[in-house]
C-alpha cells in the first residue's frame with residue numbers, strides 16, 4: 001500500500017481504509033505516504049497538463065494532485081466541487097505601503113463553500129463515503145460546518161454539526177443549515193465540541209470531519225501544491241498564515257515536506273503563524289519556550305473563526321515550525337480589522353480571521369523579523385461574506401448616504 005495511518009505517539013500503523021481520529025493510546029494520527037517510484041519532474045508535467053481539465057475529477061485543485069493525496073482511492077468515489085483553483089493576487093497599493101519587495105495573497109476564500117476547509121473536506125467526505133459511512137459530524141465555528149454540510153449533501157449523506165450557541169457568525173450557521181445539515185447548538189466553545197466528538201463520535205456511528213481526522217490534512221496539503229505550481233515551483237521567502245486549531249499550518253508543513261522530498265521545490269520557505277491575541281495559546285507556548293500547550297479556557301476575538309483555546313494539532317504545528325524555521329506572533333483585533341479593511345479595499349476581500357495574516361506580516365516587518373528585501377505570501381482563508389458582523393457595525397457608523405435621485409444631489413458626492 002502507498003499510504004498508511006500512523007500514530008504520532010506510539011507508532012502503531014493502521015490501513016488508510018479504516019476510520020480513526022485518535023489512536024487507542026490517545027495519540028494523534030498522521031498519514032504516511034510512500035512516494036517511492038514517483039518522479040518530481042514527471043509529476044510537474046502531469047499536474048501542468050491537468051490544468052486544462054474542465055469536467056473530470058482532475059479539474060479540482062485538490063484532486064489534480066491525487067497521486068500525493070489519496071493515490072489508492074478509486075476515482076468514482078471522489079466527491080468534488082472542483083475546489084481549489086484559487087486565485088493568487090498581488091496588491092501594488094498594499095505592497096508599496098508596506099515597502100516589501102514582493103507580496104502575494106492566496107485567496108482560499110474563493111473555494112466553493114467560501115473557505116480553505118473545502119480542500120480538506122473533499123478528501124475526508126470522499127474517504128468516509130468510500131468506507132460506507134452515511135452520517136458525518138464536526139464541531140465548528142462555522143466554516144468547517146458549512147464545508148461539511150455542502151460535501152455531505154453532494155454525496156447524499158447526512159451532516160450533524162455542533163456549533164457554539166454564541167460568538168460565531170450567523171451567516172455561516174445559515175449556510176450550513178441551508179445545505180441541509182442538522183445544526184446542534186450548544187453552550188460552550190469549539191474545543192468542547194471537539195472533545196465531545198473525540199470521546200463519543202464513534203459510539204454514535206459518526207464519521208468525524210474535524211482536522212483531527214488525518215484525511216483532512218492530506219486534502220489541505222493541496223493548498224501549497226497549487227500555490228507552488230502557480231508560482232512555477234518557486235515559493236516566496238515567507239508564507240504567513242492565521243492559526244486557530246492549527247490544521248492549516250500542519251497541512252502546509254506536510255505539503256512542503258512532500259514537495260521538497262520529491263525535488264519539486266529547491267528550498268523550504270519560512271512560515272509565520274499568526275494568532276489573535278485573545279486566542280493565542282500556541283503563540284504563548286512558543287514565545288515562552290514551554291514544551292506543553294496551556295489551553296485558553298475563554299478564547300475571545302472579533303475574528304470568530306479563531307475562537308479556539310485548545311488547538312488539537314499543536315504538536316504537529318510545533319514540528320512544522322521547527323522544520324521551516326518558523327516564527328509565531330499574535331495580533332490585536334484592531335490590527336486584524338485594519339488589515340481586513342486594506343484587503344477588502346484592494347478588491348480581494350476576506351473575513352476577519354484571514355486578515356490576521358496581513359496584520360502579522362505587518363507586525364513581523366515592524367519588529368524586523370521579516371525584512372523588506374524578502375518576499376511573502378499571505379493565506380486568505382475565508383470569504384468576505386462569511387463573517388459580516390463587523391461590517392454591519394461599521395456601516396451604521398459611517399452610514400450609507402441616502403439622496404434624492406437628482407443630478408444636483410448626486411453631483412455633491414462625486
Ligand SMILES: Cc1ncc(COP(=O)(O)O)c(C=O)c1O
Nearest residue numbers: 243244245246247248305381382
Ligand atoms: C477563516 C479561517 N481562517 C483561519 C482559521 C484557522 O485555521 P486553523 O484552525 O487550521 O489553524 C479558521 C478555522 O480554524 C478559519 O475558519
Ligand SMILES: N[C@@H](CCOP(=O)(O)O)C(=O)O
Nearest residue numbers: 140141142143144210211245
Ligand atoms: N475555524 C474552524 C475551527 C477549526 O476546525 P477544524 O476543521 O480544524 O477542526 C471552523 O470553521 O470550524
